[in-house]
Amino acid sequence: MADDGSKQSTTVWPLPKFYFQVKWDSQVMSFQEVSGLDVQSEEIKYRHGDSPEFAVIKMPGMKKYGNVTMKKGVFKSDNKFWDWFNQIKMNTIKRVPVTISLLDEAGKPTMVWTLANAWPTKITGTDLKSEGNEVAIETIEIVHEGLTIANS
Template identity: 45%
Template structure:
């Protein structure tokens, strides 16, 4: 095969996208620079049922209500994360500002290829990692966000 044929063949193959190029946005808060996002999952409760007159000796399994787990964001502490801290402080003052959170997986050009949207999101927990004087490392914090469902757009 020539180099041109190899290049054409490589262009037609579907390669999985790397997970390190993504964007996180929260409505009315802004974009968040973070190093890790987890909890982008959808799960349904299971309902089992067996009619008494069925000749099959197993239960039927049907989907029930959708479960909404928590999203976890790990980000480096910086001077520019005031909007996120203000959002967390509003919960402390019993003013829960529910927002739409969007996580987009980006291609090489920075265009979103797949987008997840968490609706009615609010900050549930903010944890700052330990700070040690004899370590040469960045300072991170973890933000846990409650929501009412993640949907793929």
């Protein structure tokens, strides 16, 4: 009798990355690609003057979050990126939570990344080619003030 895989542990195979959902505030949006979910700790270098070691000590410093880039197809009368970007005034912009969920086969979240106080810093419209045969893609780059990860 062939093994149908039902007895395999859930830790045998890594999760595929192609089934995901993005929410801006409470609005669900479709994207082709999401990248830049990263955080790093900046290093602090220090050496006191009477240290017998001729090297610096490295200590963890402040956290630094990368910008998140999202790409999606261009649809007729869909200006959500531009509408949000055009709300930027002198040091004022509507900041929203952005939730990115990696989904399982049933469409339930398995890993959830939440961006705090996100706002757009850059929009790139599609390139245009008279001989092109691709879908028109636009890109938005989002800055945020923190990234949390939750597993379901």
